[in-house]
Amino acid sequence: MGISKLTTDKVKERVDIEEVVGDYVPLKKKGQNMWACCPFHNEKSPSFSISPAKQIYKCFGCGKAGDPIQFVMDIEGIGFTEAIRHLAGKYGIEVEEDETRTPEQDQAQNERESLYIALGFARDFFVKNLQSPEGKSIGLSYFKERGFTPAIIEKFDLGYALDGWDNLLKEAKSAGFQEEILLKSGLILQKEGDASRVYDRFRGRVIFPIHNIGGKPIGFGARILTKDKNQPKYINSPETAVYHKSDVLYGMYQAKKAIRDKDNCYLVEGYTDVVSLHLSGIENVVASSGTSLTDGQIKLIKRFTDQVTVLYDGDSAGIKASLRGIDLLLEGGLNVKAVVFPDGEDPDSYSRKVGTQAFQDYLQENSRDFIGFKIGLFQVEFAKNPIRKAEVIREVIQSIGKIPDPIIRSVYAKEASTLLEVEEDVIHTELNKSLIKTQKDQYQKQQEFPTQESPFEEFLPTEEKSSFSEILKVQEREMVRLLLNYGWEMLDQEELHLCDYLLSETEELKFETPVFEKILITYRQILSRGEVPTVEFFIRQKDEEMRQVVIDLITPRHEVSTAWHEKHQIFITSETDNLSLTGFKTILRLKRRVVQKMMEEAKLKIKTAESEKEADLNIDELQRIYFELKKVQLEIDKELGIVIG
Structure with a gap:
């Protein structure tokens, strides 16, 4: 069903642009307006203006503009009706359905909205399963074994998928969901060679719901608890119309306020790392869910802070293999620090091993900027090998060259000179070569793919x-x-x-x-x-x-200072x-x-x-x-x- 005009009018009267945008980006007051770095494109200085008096936003960089409802539609990638529902939930406004809609109109309602409803139903189903005999003995026992409290389980909507071929399918069908929507949401699968045979994607696993920035479930991660070599340890929802892995970080919904307040984001690898850090009192943490970092995920972090601290497992080989992520973070305009845990430990295991206070102290005492961290990784290798040292110098310079801010680049060049015992002039010379090459590459790319002209140019x-x-x-x-x-x-x-x-x-x-x-x-x-x-x-x-x-x-665009x-x-x-x-x-x-x-x-x-x-x-x-x-x-x-x- 659609939403009544009365509900839409109530939402329009109640919404406040500052509150709505403030849920997604940190705002700073300048004159009569609020300003932020635009959440829709990369930029170093704020050009995204919010006018509380006029209840509108406008980006002078990319041209995006609108009212609070349009902002939710743009940032969440949803339709008007869905945005109204989202804002009604935020402000506690009761949603009245439009009874005048025809069955044909109901059937043709937005597919994305149907997917959200189906995924929300699945989330509730998995949560409810924790109270079943099977859920208690397997799923709930696993969570308790890891020290997850009832409050944490509720906070992350943790659940359990029953061990059967069609438990969710049957429940969803009885609730009126069509197979087509369940397939498009990634909750069920079709058997190869037999389209008539469908079954649950998640079976006999603990469930970690993945939320969008507004708190709606958009996908699921599921961990098996048995030692079946024929089954992967984790399986995840596929890409859907509402779930794009490259633009999502696990735990961002629960972490966004803490990230803004602390002005720092801890970046870990897995679901349980995020939950364990929350148990240790550290809420400004998100996970890339085992995938390589993407531009979309980096932009998501930058909406809330410019500071990111990467937490690495105590495995030097694995750390060296994932250093590319640091370069991407630097390129995205973030200030990067890193923490390495002792050999054989990860954030989850180490937090449970040493306790809350000791874990927090460890993060504070062992946080190093990316230059010291990167050089320290290879120090033993190049101590007696000049050729390897030259390679490391070039790698460090390439990383510095990724930083957009020239002042920060200069500071890190000076620090690298000291740590590597190399003349600062040499560092700057090589850095300039790297920057020129990068600019040439960007120019060639622009010639191949010219940028679109501003709509107001x-x-x-x-x-x-x-x-x-x-x-x-x-x-x-x-x-x-x-x-x-x-x-x-x-x-x-x-x-x-x-x-x-x-x-x-x-x-x-x-x-x-x-x-x-x-x-x-x-x-x-x-x-x-x-x-x-x-x-x-x-x-x-x-x-x-x-x-x-x-x-x-x-x-x-500008205001005269008072x-x-x-x-x-x-x-x-x-x-x-x-x-x-x-x-x-x-x-x-x-x-x-x-x-x-x-x-x-x-x-x-x-x-x-x-x-x-x-x-x-x-x-x-x-x-x-x-x-x-x-x-x-x-x-x-x-x-x-x-x-x-």
């Missing part, structure tokens, strides 16, 4: 786009920006709104930029109905282009100090560009008439029109204070 006054037509777009944009931001403000000493003035002065103009013309037409239509054209109305339009442009126009006035008594005028003058000059600049474009068109017609000697083109008349337009331009220039020699 066509409106910017760049040198490459200096034609009168392009500059006219800039003035159209400015006029629409004023209309949207201050249209309903009263003009000083005049009994009319700014929107009345702007619209009357542009009544006979047709804007060349289609989206701006569309906004103007919509604005006029709303006014003609006797309604107020609010920004909220435009933001909630289904027209994606219009919605994105409106958000771009109402979101300021310190200018409060601390230094420096007063800076703003466009709102005299809206009458601001509106007047905006219209003049727009009309000036329109006149200049008409003059250019007249000049072209004169050239065409002269070159082709066409009798039907009256050159004298065209010249007269041109000079009349020139007079208009000069009058406008005089009003604007523009002096042209």
Whole structure:
């Protein structure tokens, strides 16, 4: 079923953009707005703006923009209805179903939403199985043996899959789930060569649900407890429409608040490592679940912190094999430290062995930055082998070269010089070679796969786009920006709104930029109905282009610091100090560009008439029109204070 309009309206009234975005990225206040590094693309300095007053977000880097509902849709990759359900759950709003929907509409509801429902059902089924006789004797006993408390078991939704071919399948079918959805969610399998035979994927195993950032189960990891050599120790859910392994870290839902608070993320390998660290009072921990680190997982960490500490098992061969992960973390703009456990120990076993306090002390005392850690790994190897030392130096320099920040690169180069007993100039020389090679590789890649132009670049006054037509777009944009931001403000000493003035002065103009013309037409239509054209109305339009442009126009890129006035008594005028003058000059600049474009068109017609000697083109008349337009331009220039020699 769908969601009633009443529920949707309640969610829209209750949601707060700062709270919603703050669940995913750390926010910092600057002026009236909040800022963060964009969760949708890689960046070093924050360009992601959140306006609590307008309840919108806007990234000036990648162009993403919208309201709280759109943010949840973008960040979770879900539809509108699903986003409303998500936010209703966050704010404790009861979801009322839309009873007017037809059975056909119910059947055609979003597949992703159906998958989430099926996966949630499976999670509850596995949790309930822990209380069955089989679940207690096998699953619950295993968890208790590892020291997992009832609170921890509940926190991670740990469960058990009964040892049978179709326990989940039968239960799900009796609850009304179709085989197609169960197959697409990865909960059941089809027998090879016999599509009619389906059975449970997870059987006779303890279950570790994998949650998305919002807390919904999207997949499962399952561990076998018997010593069956024909069965893998762990099996996991396959890739589905809602579960993409490369973008998920186990435990991130439970860890995100602690990662933000501690400004550090511990990175481990397996499910039990994460749970054991929580038992030791360390909640800012996630796992890559035994897979190699991916760009998506690194971006996920960077949403919450720039600091990551990798915890390695006490196995030097395994550590050396996984060093590639450190380079990826550095390349992703993270500051990396590492901790190595004693031989034969991993985070899970060592935390249980030494206890909570001793384990926490060990992490604090043995945390080393990646340079000292990497050099220490190979110190014994190159102590008596100069060739091996040269190889290690190059490997260390390559790692430093992955760091985007030049200042941090310089600091690590100095430290590497000291630890490796190599001249710092040599380190910098080799580092520069490495950086140049990287830049060449990136350039070649860009030539093969050119980046997409920003959706608003066509409106910017760049040198490459200096034609009168392009500059006219800039003035159209400015006029629409004023209309949207201050249209309903009263003009000083005049009994009319700014929107009345702007619209009357542009009544006979047709804007060349289609989206701006569309906004103007919509604005006029709303006014003609006797309604107020609010920004909220435009933001909630289904027209994606219009919605994105409106958000771009109402979101300021920079703010003047209050310190200018409060601390230094420096007063800076703003466009709102005299809206009458601001509106007047905006219209003049727009009309000036329109006149200049008409003059250019007249000049072209004169050239065409002269070159082709066409009798039907009256050159004298065209010249007269041109000079009349020139007079208009000069009058406008005089009003604007523009002096042209």
